[in-house]
Amino acid sequence: MRRIRCIAFNTFREAVRDRVLYNLVIFALLMVGSSLLVGQISIGVERQVLINLGLTAISLFGILIAIFIGVGLVSKEIDKRTLYTVLARPVRRWEFIVGKFCGLAGTLLVNTFFMAVGFFAALLFLAHGFHRTDSGLLAALWFIVLEFLIITALALLFSSFSTPLESTIFAFVLAVVGTFAEDFQNYARATHGLTHVAATIGTYLVPNLSALNVISRVAHDQPIPAGLLFYNTVYGLLYATAAVAGAVLIFERRNLK
Amino acid sequence: MITNMASAIETCALEKSYRVGFWRKARKCALHPLTLRVEPGEVFGYLGPNGAGKTTTLKLLMGLVFPTAGWARILGMELTDPRMKAQIGFLPEQPYFYDYLTATELLNYYVQLSGIATRDGRKRVDAVLARVGLADSARVQLRKFSKGMLQRVGIAQAIVHNPKVVFLDEPMSGLDPMGRREVRDLIQSLKDEGKTVFFSTHILSDAETLCDRVAVLHRGELRGIGVVSDLVAQFSGKMELLWHGSAALSAIQPVALELHTTGETIRAVLPESEVPGALESLRRCGGQLISVSPVRLTLEDYFLAQLAPGGDSAFTATSADKPHEVTP
Numbered sequence: 001m002r003r004i005r006c007i008a009f010n011t012f013r014e015a016v017r018d019r020v021l022y023n024l025v026i027f028a029l030l031m032v033g034s035s036l037l038v039g040q041i042s043i044g045v046e047r048q049v050l051i052n053l054g055l056t057a058i059s060l061f062g063i064l065i066a067i068f069i070g071v072g073l074v075s076k077e078i079d080k081r082t083l084y085t086v087l088a089r090p091v092r093r094w095e096f097i098v099g100k101f102c103g104l105a106g107t108l109l110v111n112t113f114f115m116a117v118g119f120f121a122a123l124l125f126l127a128h129g130f131h132r133t134d135s136g137l138l139a140a141l142w143f144i145v146l147e148f149l150i151i152t153a154l155a156l157l158f159s160s161f162s163t164p165l166e167s168t169i170f171a172f173v174l175a176v177v178g179t180f181a182e183d184f185q186n187y188a189r190a191t192h193g194l195t196h197v198a199a200t201i202g203t204y205l206v207p208n209l210s211a212l213n214v215i216s217r218v219a220h221d222q223p224i225p226a227g228l229l230f231y232n233t234v235y236g237l238l239y240a241t242a243a244v245a246g247a248v249l250i251f252e253r254r255n256l257k
Numbered sequence: 258m259i260t261n262m263a264s265a266i267e268t269c270a271l272e273k274s275y276r277v278g279f280w281r282k283a284r285k286c287a288l289h290p291l292t293l294r295v296e297p298g299e300v301f302g303y304l305g306p307n308g309a310g311k312t313t314t315l316k317l318l319m320g321l322v323f324p325t326a327g328w329a330r331i332l333g334m335e336l337t338d339p340r341m342k343a344q345i346g347f348l349p350e351q352p353y354f355y356d357y358l359t360a361t362e363l364l365n366y367y368v369q370l371s372g373i374a375t376r377d378g379r380k381r382v383d384a385v386l387a388r389v390g391l392a393d394s395a396r397v398q399l400r401k402f403s404k405g406m407l408q409r410v411g412i413a414q415a416i417v418h419n420p421k422v423v424f425l426d427e428p429m430s431g432l433d434p435m436g437r438r439e440v441r442d443l444i445q446s447l448k449d450e451g452k453t454v455f456f457s458t459h460i461l462s463d464a465e466t467l468c469d470r471v472a473v474l475h476r477g478e479l480r481g482i483g484v485v486s487d488l489v490a491q492f493s494g495k496m497e498l499l500w501h502g503s504a505a506l507s508a509i510q511p512v513a514l515e516l517h518t519t520g521e522t523i524r525a526v527l528p529e530s531e532v533p534g535a536l537e538s539l540r541r542c543g544g545q546l547i548s549v550s551p552v553r554l555t556l557e558d559y560f561l562a563q564l565a566p567g568g569d570s571a572f573t574a575t576s577a578d579k580p581h582e583v584t585p
Contacts, residue, residue: 006369010355017357080353085414088319088347088424089370090339255322257275 003091004099011103012110015069020107023061024114030057031122038126047127051219054119055140059215061115062108062148063175069107070155071167073100074247078256087256094248101156101244108148116141136218139229143212146236150207151175153243160247160254178209207239263333265422265453266295266318270327273313287313289478290327295455295470297421300448302464302485303457304560305474311457312350313477315426318455319347331422343371346415350426350457352407356400360391360410363399364417371418385417390439405436412443423447425456429463441467465489465556473563480563488559495552496532498525501545508538526552 015021031054038049074097077083086096120137124130154174158167177184184206188199212232214224270290277285288310295301305311316322318329320336334341354363361382368378386395389409394402399410408431415423428444429437437460444467447454458464464471465485472482495514501521510516512535515526527535532549539546 003370010366014357081349082353082355084321084349085347086370087321090342090372091370
């Protein structure tokens with residue numbers, strides 16, 4: 001556990017020193033700018049627009065970080081041979097993978113926390129207070145974090161066997177297809193024969209990110225049922241765990257040439 | 258004679274080949290079956306030209322690549338055993354470290370990964386930085402380090418946890434003469450502390466100075482193992498004659514293997530059998546003999562002989578030269 005913590009902390013430190021958290025500045029500017037602008041151009045629906053804009057920006061920034069850093073988590077260590085001196089120590093390969101995952105997940109968590117603070121500050125500025133239904137925003141933020149965990153795990157999985165460019169393409173494709181997972185499921189239901197089998201298998205493999213997207217719902221003050229919260233949490237954690245386990249299985253057998 | 262005491266490093270028919278080509282059907286052998294044993298406290302030089310398989314061997318021993326066949330043990334333990342890994346240090350070739358860290362942060366990271374308590378670790382980090390001459394740069398980010406400084410950081414991370422066996426892959430590579438000297442002194446001090454050092458190099462003078470034994474690898478194949486003191490002391494079958502006066506030159510020149518003239522002083526290397534005749538010619542022509550001395554073999558001679566097709570006919574194999582037989 002200590003070794004995993006140590007690798008995770010080093011991954012977090014790398015992200016911080018490589019100025020990954022500088023995206024927070026851009027996000028802060030976006031929030032300030034949009035809260036000022038939205039108040040002037042959208043009469044009566046300022047709050048909905050800001051929630052849509054803010055949560056989508058948090059999601060988008062996080063996904064970009066998860067993919068661009070995630071795909072380099074393992075391959076960069078192999079290319080630069082920094083991994084050699086780590087694995088020559090009493091560090092098991094699975095500990096390295098899990099440590100790397102935790103490090104990036106931690107980075108995204110911190111990033112999301114500060115973005116959420118900025119988002120709530122902008123909301124407070126615009127609406128002059130919080131509503132009782134705003135608790136749904138926290139659920140939406142939690143789902144966004146689950147989304148990050150899934151994408152980080154997928155990026156790590158691809159990173160464990162392919163080049164950064166290939167990993168980026170795979171992760172992006174899955175993230176985009178995952179956003180339309182419900183449409184994909186509808187398509188699978190409408191097909192027959194072999195196509196139906198292939199499409200059904202595909203729906204299980206593709207991450208169901210559309211189920212985790214409740215931004216529009218919370219923007220319109222619709223409540224998030226406890227059941228959805230529970231099932232999405234279990235789904236997100238299981239999917240991420242399965243993807244990390246896949247990365248471990250591949251990496252355990254890999255020759256580090 | 259092989260005893261049951263655990264060797265520092267032991268390999269038996271350790272082999273590595275890769276599938277190559279578009280369809281991955283062809284196989285390229287990076288390391289032919291390698292059997293060798295390194296005893297505790299030895300400084301063992303692993304010699305070979307570029308592409309000989311030295312780094313492949315080290316990667317196999319570090320568990321970075323998996324053998325196609327055979328096995329290896331370090332300190333009597335499997336290569337995957339974390340207890341063993343806590344007792345070894347490794348410096349890769351042309352090391353690159355996390356350049357956003359300072360030297361102290363990097364070593365603290367490695368100390369923690371090695372399972373050493375934080376308080377004890379900090380003391381060790383300070384001590385090892387002083388030992389490699391980086392105490393003044395301890396708080397500088399590695400991206401600002403020169404190549405020589407990075408090499409020293411590399412050695413520091415390999416020894417910071419006080420390992421019993423240290424593996425160094427081309428530790429002198431890219432260093433200036435001062436840097437090489439410092440690394441040599443450091444390896445010598447590790448030897449004095451009783452540590453086993455296994456280092457690969459193609460700088461033969463370093464190997465000759467530091468190593469107890471050397472192995473020569475060529476195209477993935479072990480060509481020979483020898484005790485350095487035996488190898489370099491062997492008589493080459495040649496004699497060196499040094500004399501004043503050029504009158505005898507025409508008589509000796511046809512039988513000389515090498516001939517150098519500096520003013521009136523002439524140096525010739527002859528087969529041992531030609532020496533009496535040459536001395537007679539010198540006496541007849543009135544040449545003034547300065548010295549007659551046997552030519553000893555150098556490690557370079559041994560190295561080149563192993564690389565030549567057909568092996569090491571120039572060398573007499575001693576018992577220590579022969580690869581040990583080991584049992585699983």
